Amino acid sequence: METDVRRNPALLKLDLYCKGIRLDDSCLVQDDGGRPVLRTRAGLGSGLELILPGGLWTNVPVSEPFAQRSPYVLHREDGGYVIRRHRDRAAPPGGGPQVIAPEAEPVAWVRLAPRPGWYDRTTATGRLMTRIGTLQGTYLGIYQARVCDYWKEDPKANCRFCSVGLNLGGDDAGDKSVEEVMEVVRAARRESAITYVDFNTGHFTGETYLDILEPYVRRIKEETGLLVGIQTPPHHDLGRYDALKKIGLNRASFCFEIWDEATFRRICPGKNREYGLKRYLDAVEYCARLGRGRGFEPWVSNGEIIAGLEPPASSMAAIDWITRVGAVPTVCVFRPLVGTDMEDAPPPKTEDLIPVFRRLYEACMKRNLPIGVAPNVHVSLVLLPEECRWFLDRPNKYWRKELKLRAMSALFRMQFERRLRSAASAHVPAAANA
Ligand code: SF4
Structure with missing residues (x-):
């Protein structure tokens, strides 16, 4: 594996998740076209959205105390942005603000993820559009409906790493x-x-999340033809996923977070009480089976875990199981967000997670899973399975399968664009209304 972050953008992406970044004073420009730091999406992301070399999108921790000790510093130079690696990790004797050492090696030129014009506009109802949805990388993420019920209990039963109950009302609107x-x-x-x-x-008491989401899925599919996915707790009636797939849903994702059951019980008390790990796994497996049928609409079942909350071997066991049943793992990196129950926990070590992400790629390739096929989906909050090819010792090991995936991707893109055009022409009045 290429171990120099200057030549391995996936390793840089992982190292930035684990260490964060500091911002040099040269970055303090009023409006430079970048996205603001917003906390959304299951409380795992709170950082600066950057585009690394190789077109890898990422969300880098900047607000957490561990990021203040990062060797990486973002500088604005010659009209662009460069990440430099400084050697002054230790705080100065007696405390006080850390001094950025002047000598620093350049690691990578990066771009700020562009801030779209609609971020500053409001809906017809007068709400800021970013309170309805925000870009996560290049897709639109919507935290739908009210705050998770675990946050309303006394004592709270929220997942210990989560910040959703701290965000809503601030960054996100609860009823959309x-x-x-x-x-x-x-x-x-x-x-x-x-x-x-x-x-x-x-989680909503009464398992109302699919009832709430269905009208949105239906409208988006009918009017735009875009790919649509949902991430909710596992509904007890698994047949609901057949129905959602029929109306065009493309992805069902289940965040069980942790494979080790004792750790799951400790860190996710609400999920453990209401569903238990087994129900999450049953839903991942059931939805993976739904993908075996034919039809144009692509379908994927995701099992989502957070690396860094349990030993790497346990995360790898989760990856092996998820891929064995035909689902695709989504592997986040634990981030001790400010204000959460785990804010004082240390972030994971890069070297511990490299084998986890290497396993992610290898497991997907061995099971012939369709990774990297959806067009223009760059994800900032996780390392995508296809990005983890950078962690292989022999990058060309799966070249035949990679060729096949590229062909599938090109074919799908053609069909998808045709369908988007036909949906757009069928709904001109709605588009003009926007
Ligand atoms: S289920 Fe857990 S991770 Fe999801 S919003 Fe509720 S507390 Fe947060």
Whole structure:
């Protein structure tokens, strides 16, 4: 494996997740076209959205105390941005603000993820569009409906790493109408060329999340043809996923976070009480089976875990199981967000997670899973399985399968674009209304 972050952008992406970045004073420009730091999406992201070499999008921790000790510093130079690695990690004797050493090696020239014009606009109902949805990398992420019920209990039963209950009302609006969401989807399609819309909910007593999301999925599919996914707890009636797939849903994702059951019980008390790990796994497996049918609409079942909350061997066991049942793992990197129950926990070590992400790529390739096929989906909050090819010792090991995936991707892109055009022409009045 290439171990120099200057030549391995996936390793740089991982190292930045684990260490964060500091901002040099030269970055303090009023408006430089970048995205603001917003905390959304299951409380795992709170950072600066950057585009690394190789076109890898990322969300780098900047607000957490561990990021203040990062060797990486972002500088604005010659009209661009460069990450430099400084050697002054230790705080000065007696405390006080850390001094950035002047000598520093350049690591990579990067770009700020562009801030779309619609971020500053409001919907017809007068709400800021960013309170309805925000870009996560290049897709539109919507945290739908009210705050997760685990946060309303006394004592709280929220997942210990989560910040969703700290965010809502600040960055996100709790009740979003279908019309408001459609307005933002159209703006994001027109101006940011999104291809995918992702809905995310926490736990609602009475398992109402699929009832709430279905009208949004239906409208987006009918009017735009975009890819749509949901991330919710596992509904007890698994047949609901068949119905959602029929109306065009493309992805069902289940965040069980942790494979080790004792750790799952400790860190996710609400999920453990209401569902238990087994129900999450049953839903991942059931939805993976739904993908075996034919049809144009692509379908993927995701099992989502957070690396860094349990030993790497346990995360790898989760990856092996998820891929064995035919689902694709989503592997986040634990981030001790400010204000959460785990804010004082240390971030994971890069070297511990390299084998986890290497396993992610190898497991997907061995099981012939369709990774990297959806057009223009760059994800900032996780390392995508296809990006983890950079962790292989022999990068060409799976070249035949990679060729096949590239062909599938090109074919899908052609069909998808045709369908987007036909959906757009069938709904001209709605688009003009935006
Ligand atoms: S289920 Fe857990 S991670 Fe999801 S919103 Fe609720 S507390 Fe947060």
